[in-house]
Amino acid sequence: MLSRPRDEPQTAxxxxxxxxxxxxxxxxxxxxxxxxxxxEFVAETLTQWGCRERLxxxxxxxxxxxxxxxxxxxxxxRLILVRLELHGVELLxxxxxxxxxxxxxREAQDTSDDGRGLFLVSAVADDWGVAARQGPGxxxxxxxxxxxxxxx
Numbered sequence: 001m002l003s004r005p006r007d008e009p010q011t012a013x014x015x016x017x018x019x020x021x022x023x024x025x026x027x028x029x030x031x032x033x034x035x036x037x038x039x040e041f042v043a044e045t046l047t048q049w050g051c052r053e054r055l056x057x058x059x060x061x062x063x064x065x066x067x068x069x070x071x072x073x074x075x076x077x078r079l080i081l082v083r084l085e086l087h088g089v090e091l092l093x094x095x096x097x098x099x100x101x102x103x104x105x106r107e108a109q110d111t112s113d114d115g116r117g118l119f120l121v122s123a124v125a126d127d128w129g130v131a132a133r134q135g136p137g138x139x140x141x142x143x144x145x146x147x148x149x150x151x152x
Contacts, residue, residue: 022049022086022152027079030070038066038082042093045084051091051152054144057124058084058093061142064117065095073099073137086152091144098137102130 024045028034039059046055062082069080074097081096121128125142133139146152 021088023083025081025083027081028066029079030074030076032070034070034080035063035066038062038095041082042084046091049086049152051086051146053146053150054091058091058142058144061121061125061128062093062095064121065093065140065142068117068140069095069097069099072101073097075099078137089146089148091146092141093143094139094141096133096137096139098135100136102138 026041028037039062042059042062043055046052046058066080066082074080078098081094083092083094083096085092085094118128121142126145128140128142130138130140
């Protein structure tokens with residue numbers, strides 16, 4: 001059974017979780033299928049919450065952020081935490097990993113197979129960023145504004 005990432009506080013709360021109307025968190029092992037599993041987690045959660053307005057955007061960002069954590073962030077023996085939070089009309093996704101370094105958006109070469117993840121995140125999310133967390137590593141987040149008339 002998966003447990004919280006090492007050195008992650010028992011609550012694994014972000015700075016904003018306390019005010020969240022809804023919140024759901026899960027952990028993924030560091031494996032090839034984790035990005036797919038994260039997309040499924042997002043789809044299932046947002047469907048349960050009745051928040052399908054930006055589902056495709058959030059799924060894409062979940063996939064890209066988890067892929068970055070797998071490739072560049074999470075050490076082999078660590079877990080990746082994925083959290084969805086709803087704050088009124090703002091939907092937030094966070095991906096926590098225990099790795100060092102700070103992800104940066106870069107310009108990929110035309111012939112390169114990678115390097116476009118954060119470019120995609122910045123294109124579809126209303127905002128995104130990187131923040132420190134308790135313990136080693138960081139949390140990379142993306143936020144999405146929902147239309148007031150369709151807010152969950």
